[in-house]
Each structure stands twice: as C-alpha cells, then as structure tokens.
Amino acid sequence: MAHQIRSGLTYTSDMAGLIGMLQDTDDFIRESVAYELGQTHDPLALDPLIMALTDKNNAVRLMAIQALGCLNDPGAIKSLTELLYSKESHIRQKAAYALGSIGHPQAIEQLVDFLEHEDPWTRGAVAYALGEIGDSKVVAYLISALHDIDKIARYGATIGLPMLNDIRSVDPLISLLNDEDLEIRRASIIGLSQLSDPRVVKVFCTMLLEKDTTLQFEITEALIQVIYTSDNWYSPELRNPLFKILNTEESPHLKFWAAYGLAKLGDKRAIQPLVKFGLSNDEQYIRLETIQLLDNLGNIQSS
Numbered sequence: 001m002a003h004q005i006r007s008g009l010t011y012t013s014d015m016a017g018l019i020g021m022l023q024d025t026d027d028f029i030r031e032s033v034a035y036e037l038g039q040t041h042d043p044l045a046l047d048p049l050i051m052a053l054t055d056k057n058n059a060v061r062l063m064a065i066q067a068l069g070c071l072n073d074p075g076a077i078k079s080l081t082e083l084l085y086s087k088e089s090h091i092r093q094k095a096a097y098a099l100g101s102i103g104h105p106q107a108i109e110q111l112v113d114f115l116e117h118e119d120p121w122t123r124g125a126v127a128y129a130l131g132e133i134g135d136s137k138v139v140a141y142l143i144s145a146l147h148d149i150d151k152i153a154r155y156g157a158t159i160g161l162p163m164l165n166d167i168r169s170v171d172p173l174i175s176l177l178n179d180e181d182l183e184i185r186r187a188s189i190i191g192l193s194q195l196s197d198p199r200v201v202k203v204f205c206t207m208l209l210e211k212d213t214t215l216q217f218e219i220t221e222a223l224i225q226v227i228y229t230s231d232n233w234y235s236p237e238l239r240n241p242l243f244k245i246l247n248t249e250e251s252p253h254l255k256f257w258a259a260y261g262l263a264k265l266g267d268k269r270a271i272q273p274l275v276k277f278g279l280s281n282d283e284q285y286i287r288l289e290t291i292q293l294l295d296n297l298g299n300i301q302s303s
Contacts, residue, residue: 015040019048027057034060038067045071050079062094069098074106081110084122092117093125100129108133112141123148124156131160139164143172151181158184162191170197177203186218193222196230201238208241220245224257227264239267252277256286263293271297 018040021033034052037045049071052064065083068076076098083095096114099107107129114126127145130138142164145157158176161169173195176188192200204223208216223241238261245258246269256277262270271294278290 015042015044019045022048022052027060030055030057030060031063034063034067038063038070041071043071043073043075046073046075050076053079053083062090065091065094065098069101072102074102074104077102077104077107081107084110084114084126089119089121092119092122096122096125096129100132103133105133105135108135108138112138115141115145120148120150120152123150123153127153127156128160131157131163134163134165136164136166139166139168143169146172146176151184154179154181154184155187158187158191162194165195167195167197170195170199174199174203177207182214185215189215189218189222193225196226198235201226201235205235205237205241208244220249220254224254224261227257227261234264236265238262239265243267243269246273256281260289260293263297266297268297 018033018036022030022037024030024033030052034049037049045067049064049068053061053068055061055064065080068080080095080099080102084092086092086095092114096111099111111126111130111133115123115130117123117126123145127142130142139161142157142161146154146161148154148157154176158173161173170192173188173192176184179185179188189204192203201223204219204226207219208223223238224245242258242261242265246255246262249255249258255273259270259273259277263274274290274294278286278293281287281290
C-alpha cells in the first residue's frame with residue numbers, strides 16, 4: 001500500500017515496512033510515519049507507537065501520542081495515563097487529549113485525579129478529555145471544574161461538559177453566561193446550544209432582547225442552532241427575539257431560520273422572509289420545507 005508522508009514523498013510499503021521507518025535516522029520522517037500509522041487504525045501500529053513514546057525527538061514523541069489517540073485502541077490507555085505524570089505540560093495535555101479521543105471509560109479514574117493538578121493547562125485538557133469520553137458519571141466533576149480559579153481550566157470544563165448531553169449541566173452552564181471572561185461566556189453559549197432544554201431557549205431569548213450586544217451574534221447563531229436541531233424549543237417567548245433577528249441580522253441564513261421559527265409558531269410575519277430567503281435557496285430541502293411552511297400559513301405564494 002502507498003503511504004503519503006507529510007513531507008510530500010510517497011513510500012510504497014506493507015505495514016511492516018512502514019513500521020520499520022520509525023527507526024529512520026531523519027527525525028521528520030519518523031514524525032511523519034508516526035502520523036501515518038495513527039491514520040491506518042491498524043492494531044499492528046499499537047506497539048510500535050507505544051515504543052515511539054520514548055523517541056529521542058520531542059516532536060516524534062508528541063506525534064506518537066496523537067497517533068495513539070487516533071488508533072482508538074484501549075491498549076494504549078496504560079501508556080498514555082503514565083504520561084499524565086510527565087514533568088512537561090504539553091506532554092500531559094497531549095496524553096489527556098489522546099485518552100479523550102480513545103473514549104474508553106477505563107481512563108476516567110486516572111483523568112479525574114488530574115482535575116486537581118497544579119497546572120491549569122493540564123486541568124483544562126483533562127476536563128475536555130472527560131467530556132469527550134462521554135460517561136455521565138463524570139458530570140459532577142466537570143460541574144465542579146467550572147468553578148476553577150483559572151480561566152484556562154474553566155474553559156476546558158465549559159467545552160467538555162456539554163459533550164455529556166446531560167440536563168444537569170444546563171443551569172451550571174447558564175451561570176457561566178456571567179463569567180468575567182468573554183471566551184468562557186462564548187463557550188457556554190455554544191455548549192448550551194447543544195442541549196435540548198426549554199431553559200436554554202428562555203435564557204437566549206432574554207439575552208437577545210437585552211441592550212448588551214457583546215455576544216448578540218453568538219446568541220443568535222446558538223438560538224438558530226437550537227431551532228434547527230431540536231423539537232424541544234416551541235415557546236411564544238421566541239416571537240419577539242426571532243422578529244428582532246429578522247430586522248437586525250444581515251445573514252440570509254440566519255434570517256431564513258428566524259423566519260422558520262416564526263412560521264413554526266404560526267406567525268404570519270414569517271411569510272415575506274420565507275419567500276425571499278427560502279424559495280430561492282440553493283438547498284432543495286430548504287425550498288421544500290419553505291413550501292410546506294407557507295402552505296401551513298395559508299399563503300398562496302407557495303404554489
């Protein structure tokens with residue numbers, strides 16, 4: 001089989017030949033081969049990549065960690081958890097992310113211990129990894145991590161917690177909408193948009209109608225995301241926020257989905273923007289959805 005090494009050179013080789021190239025004297029070749037081995041998802045790559053964790057070159061070691069994560073083989077968990085004890089922050093972070101990519105609950109116990117690590121970058125990476133593993137038994141740990149004194153660690157927990165798709169995370173994430181850090185507030189908005197819960201719709205509606213416009217675009221996108229992906233959003237409270245989106249946003253995409261929401265609520269103010277942004281849309285499914293919405297609203301222009 002042919003393997004495209006990242007330097008642009010192509011090597012034709014069997015798996016054994018590719019593995020053998022991990023002994024090449026060129027650091028960049030070894031790094032590139034480690035990357036390729038991760039992309040093969042072949043169990044034969046597991047042991048060679050574990051051996052590469054002790055390579056003399058730091059870039060090769062980091063790539064081997066990343067590649068082990070890509071393999072998704074639980075056989076790598078022991079070696080990766082040992083790297084959580086590294087003296088180097090970037091090694092600890094890479095190992096945590098790799099464990100998250102593997103996504104096996106076997107790694108949870110070790111990762112949870114590192115939520116108390118002195119390095120905030122490590123705590124943030126571990127929180128993200130726990131979210132990626134997706135086991136609901138870590139909800140309480142990640143909710144607690146939202147109150148970390150360091151914004152780097154809080155950010156990791158803010159991104160990780162919504163991945164669990166657990167309704168217990170809704171109120172803690174809503175509380176972060178008042179965080180002192182803008183990026184934390186932005187991440188909490190994105191996280192909340194992934195959760196199907198009426199409380200999310202209510203808080204987004206309230207924020208859209210407030211005078212503070214700092215994160216208006218993000219909130220608008222998040223609300224549209226909820227409408228697009230969930231059936232658990234219908235509320236009369238949406239009428240004014242959606243109409244505001246129609247009047248203030250420039251994006252045809254956002255205008256269409258605001259009109260979509262209004263139409264679902266039976267509001268005839270949706271008719272004109274549906275005709276303008278829906279019937280001429282490049283996507284057939286949107287055109288068909290628009291026709292159905294207009295029919296439901298009793299509008300003859302859908303014919």
